[in-house]
Amino acid sequence: MSHSVSYAPARAPLPDHEQKQAALSYLNEAWAEARHDGVDGDCLAQASLFAAFAELVGTYGEDAVAKFVEGFPGRIRNGEFSVTLARQ
Numbered sequence: 001m002s003h004s005v006s007y008a009p010a011r012a013p014l015p016d017h018e019q020k021q022a023a024l025s026y027l028n029e030a031w032a033e034a035r036h037d038g039v040d041g042d043c044l045a046q047a048s049l050f051a052a053f054a055e056l057v058g059t060y061g062e063d064a065v066a067k068f069v070e071g072f073p074g075r076i077r078n079g080e081f082s083v084t085l086a087r088q
Contacts, residue, residue, distance in 0.1 A: 014022065027048070034044055056065045075081065 013019070031044060031048075035041065053065060053069075056068070060068075
């Protein structure tokens with residue numbers, strides 16, 4: 001006996017900037033849920049950095065990731081990762 005199986009067509013991949021926006025949304029939701037459950041922000045940050053660097057190293061290798069992070073001190077000092085609150 002033969003069964004016909006119907007599959008939905010695969011979606012085309014999202015453009016890179018849309019994937020990054022979606023990823024950030026997922027991470028913000030997970031972060032909020034963890035904070036709600038009592039996980040400390042510093043622990044979340046360190047675990048997130050570990051997971052991110054482990055993924056990057058697995059994808060690009062240690063040397064490439066080490067070179068990538070060499071620019072972080074200047075980027076951090078220039079406020080690239082600072083969240084500024086709008087003041088009225």
